[in-house]
Amino acid sequence: MDLLEHIAATIKDLRVNYNSGEGLSQDALAKQLKVAPNTISRWETGTYCPSVTDVERISRFFGVSMMAFMPPEMIGKEEDENLKALLRTARQLHPADLEELQKYAEFRRARGIYQGKTRPKAGRKGGKHK
Amino acid sequence: MNTQQYYEDLKLLARQVRAEHGLTSPRVLLGDLRRIYAHYGIEVDEWPYRFRNLRGAFINDDLGATVMLAKGLPQDPMVFTMAHELKHYFRDRHLGISYCDQSNLKKSLEIGAEIFAAELLFPDRDFISHMSAMRIRQEQCLPKTLIELKRKTGTTLSYAGLAIKAERLGYAPSHSLTTIKTWRRLEALYSPPVRRPTPARFQI
Numbered sequence: 001m002d003l004l005e006h007i008a009a010t011i012k013d014l015r016v017n018y019n020s021g022e023g024l025s026q027d028a029l030a031k032q033l034k035v036a037p038n039t040i041s042r043w044e045t046g047t048y049c050p051s052v053t054d055v056e057r058i059s060r061f062f063g064v065s066m067m068a069f070m071p072p073e074m075i076g077k078e079e080d081e082n083l084k085a086l087l088r089t090a091r092q093l094h095p096a097d098l099e100e101l102q103k104y105a106e107f108r109r110a111r112g113i114y115q116g117k118t119r120p121k122a123g124r125k126g127g128k129h130k
Numbered sequence: 131m132n133t134q135q136y137y138e139d140l141k142l143l144a145r146q147v148r149a150e151h152g153l154t155s156p157r158v159l160l161g162d163l164r165r166i167y168a169h170y171g172i173e174v175d176e177w178p179y180r181f182r183n184l185r186g187a188f189i190n191d192d193l194g195a196t197v198m199l200a201k202g203l204p205q206d207p208m209v210f211t212m213a214h215e216l217k218h219y220f221r222d223r224h225l226g227i228s229y230c231d232q233s234n235l236k237k238s239l240e241i242g243a244e245i246f247a248a249e250l251l252f253p254d255r256d257f258i259s260h261m262s263a264m265r266i267r268q269e270q271c272l273p274k275t276l277i278e279l280k281r282k283t284g285t286t287l288s289y290a291g292l293a294i295k296a297e298r299l300g301y302a303p304s305h306s307l308t309t310i311k312t313w314r315r316l317e318a319l320y321s322p323p324v325r326r327p328t329p330a331r332f333q334i
Contacts, residue, residue, distance in 0.1 A: 086191065097183055100184070
């Protein structure tokens with residue numbers, strides 16, 4: 001699944017299962033996010049790709065990590081470990097600040113994925129070892 | 131290298147950065163720092179959410195060097211935080227992340243960043259020449275002196291930063307300035323009276 005499809009499916013899934021399965025209408029979500037009602041539909045059908053800032057706002061609204069919107073194969077174990085290692089060094093921070101810093105670090109990582117800045121993984125097509 | 135040498139080395143680095151980027155006065159603005167950041171390819175993010183204590187953070191990894199600045203910092207603290215994080219870019223890139231809040235301010239890496247930032251904004255030797263021009267000798271610097279200095283130079287170094295510098299360079303006794311918390315009130319007290327413009331008269 002590519003990035004656009006994965007984001008579209010995740011938004012829909014979160015919306016439909018919102019509040020323990022009660023769900024949320026597209027209009028209600030649009031109101032919460034202060035976007036036009038048809039924007040949600042376009043995001044969910046993959047007509048438009050939400051910006052990385054939109055994804056951050058959506059993740060904040062649903063209380064999930066931004067990484068949930070990124071296809072697992074794009075995150076990579078190494079990047080995930082890097083993120084955790086970065087935050088381990090900041091564990092002396094106030095818990096609220098640590099949480100916000102984690103959100104920022106995830107935003108930064110997600111932006112990197114959006115911009116195609118992820119490091120090539122070993123063993124990929126075109127790599128040294130075929 | 132002992133701690134003192136480390137701090138002196140950082141001051142030298144700050145002066146080199148000033149010289150390389152044409153900073154000639156103690157009034158270093160956000161635009162100046164943004165230009166320096168752009169030169170080194172450091173990305174800046176002003177995170178639109180509030181932190182309790184965190185002022186900024188520097189992250190360096192496979193995505194490059196990025197500085198995150200906390201929302202709502204006034205101009206001078208924002209300038210100082212950007213200068214502070216610049217030290218982490220030059221000296222602590224290998225650490226991956228450096229953050230700046232109350233919990234780690236006593237660590238030598240962070241003290242070093244504060245020293246670097248203070249020197250970048252207002253080098254010691256410039257401070258000394260201003261003191262000399264104002265005829266202020268050792269242990270003679272009063273709160274009023276720093277208020278006058280800030281007004282005269284338009285420096286973006288905060289009163290807290292100026293107070294540390296004045297005490298460290300011997301212009302004021304220890305703890306005589308750095309314990310002051312009411313700089314803004316003092317500033318208002320020592321400010322020249324504001325002359326209200328006389329209302330224009332209508333001619334009939």
